[in-house]
Amino acid sequence: MLCLFLKTMTKRTATVLLLFCLQLLACLLACKGSDHCSSSAVKGKEGSGHGIKGMFVFGSSLVDNGNNNYLQNSTAKADFLPYGIDFPHGPSGRFTNGKNVIDLLGEMLEIPSFIPTFSDPSTKGSKVINGVNFASAASGILDDTGFLARQVTSLNQQIRNFEEVTMGEVEKELGCGRRRSRELLGNNYLFVVGAGGNDYSFNYFLREPDNNVGLQAFTANLTNSLSHQLKKLYNLGARKFVLMSVNPLGCVPMVNGMRKGGCIKALNQAATLFNHGLKSLIDVAKSDMPSSNLVFVNSYNIIRDIIKNPASKGFKDANNACCEVVPSMELRGSGVLCKKGGKTCVDRSGHVFFDGLHPTEAVNIQIATKAFTSYLQTEVYPINVNQLAKL
Numbered sequence: 351m352l353c354l355f356l357k358t359m360t361k362r363t364a365t366v367l368l369l370f371c372l373q374l375l376a377c378l379l380a381c382k383g384s385d386h387c388s389s390s391a392v393k394g395k396e397g398s399g400h401g402i403k404g405m406f407v408f409g410s411s412l413v414d415n416g417n418n419n420y421l422q423n424s425t426a427k428a429d430f431l432p433y434g435i436d437f438p439h440g441p442s443g444r445f446t447n448g449k450n451v452i453d454l455l456g457e458m459l460e461i462p463s464f465i466p467t468f469s470d471p472s473t474k475g476s477k478v479i480n481g482v483n484f485a486s487a488a489s490g491i492l493d494d495t496g497f498l499a500r501q502v503t504s505l506n507q508q509i510r511n512f513e514e515v516t517m518g519e520v521e522k523e524l525g526c527g528r529r530r531s532r533e534l535l536g537n538n539y540l541f542v543v544g545a546g547g548n549d550y551s552f553n554y555f556l557r558e559p560d561n562n563v564g565l566q567a568f569t570a571n572l573t574n575s576l577s578h579q580l581k582k583l584y585n586l587g588a589r590k591f592v593l594m595s596v597n598p599l600g601c602v603p604m605v606n607g608m609r610k611g612g613c614i615k616a617l618n619q620a621a622t623l624f625n626h627g628l629k630s631l632i633d634v635a636k637s638d639m640p641s642s643n644l645v646f647v648n649s650y651n652i653i654r655d656i657i658k659n660p661a662s663k664g665f666k667d668a669n670n671a672c673c674e675v676v677p678s679m680e681l682r683g684s685g686v687l688c689k690k691g692g693k694t695c696v697d698r699s700g701h702v703f704f705d706g707l708h709p710t711e712a713v714n715i716q717i718a719t720k721a722f723t724s725y726l727q728t729e730v731y732p733i734n735v736n737q738l739a740k741l
Contacts, residue, residue, distance in 0.1 A: 400739035401538050402459050404481030408508045409544035411487030413452050416443020418487045420469035426488035426499035432673050432694045447704045448711030454718035468511055478519045484508035490549040491576050498552050505545050509582055536589030544594035550620045551599055573627035584639045590738055591644040593628055596621040598654050603671040604706030607682030625650055629731055645738045646731040647721040656702055666700035675706045
């Protein structure tokens with residue numbers, strides 16, 4: 351009887367042990383699977399020399415691919431001709447005649463398609479694997495910048511959109527767990543940030559008569575806010591950053607009615623002050639954000655060099671908008687946006703500016719090319735985008 355009892359217990363124990371081992375094995379396989387990613391999800395294009403799979407883009411109209419098209423109340427839109435007159439898909443929300451800097455950098459990185467806009471309801475699933483563009487025209491680093499355009503997506507909200515919506519989509523597509531997905535974000539994606547100009551043109555200088563804050567203090571607050579925003583992206587997994595400078599604000603056609611020959615020094619001084627602070631963030635980041643790598647693209651210098659001697663760079667007109675702009679009382683008859691269906695110049699590649707603020711595709715090509723290949727630290731610092739991609 352005792353032998354029979356022991357025999358029964360042994361069978362039961364063996365069954366329990368077998369079940370336990372099967373459950374443990376299933377758990378181990380699941381855990382391993384959560385951190386395992388397919389090679390196609392991890393690698394960039396074969397033969398490209400780098401592992402960059404895509405870009406996540408934040409900022410304003412200089413890098414916006416059409417997010418404001420979906421903001422019902424926004425007046426800062428470019429989803430009509432003559433915008434996009436030279437773009438393969440026509441008017442798309444890009445504030446230029448053709449491709450913007452993001453499109454061109456994407457081509458140089460051999461990213462297989464244009465970066466989709468976050469606001470497009472179809473931007474989910476496999477569409478996010480090569481990155482997402484969150485940028486919003488007329489927005490700024492500060493939440494209250496963009497009040498003139500009625501509805502924009504601030505930089506803070508853009509980052510929240512990345513964290514709360516897109517990161518989950520990317521994790522699903524990569525087929526990895528959160529920890530491994532964040533590692534891949536750091537290694538295989540560039541985080542491009544182009545913001546700051548609107549905080550001056552459509553915030554600080556518009557409020558200047560009633561502004562109790564000096565330019566130095568305003569700029570310090572601006573760069574400090576951006577530093578926190580970059581750290582937020584870093585904590586979410588970003589490691590490779592491309593920071594775009596503010597362009598020469600005092601040289602754009604929208605201020606033609608306020609200048610008497612040459613550029614407006616006060617506006618350019620503000621841009622220079624911000625750009626100096628932005629470049630300094632890169633040196634500080636070495637201690638604040640270990641294992642991160644940042645590139646500063648000095649589009650200010652690139653455009654300023656063109657304006658100083660347009661002919662030497664292949665341009666004929668560095669003062670006027672190529673398109674017919676809508677005049678504004680605030681700008682003393684000048685304007686920012688193109689008139690819907692309005693006239694455009696014939697030689698668009700010979701103009702520096704397409705509308706009252708934004709460069710033509712020809713200038714964007716110059717900026718993107720120098721960002722990607724230049725070794726001059728007056729144009730890119732401390733390395734170029736191609737070198738960053740290979741790290």
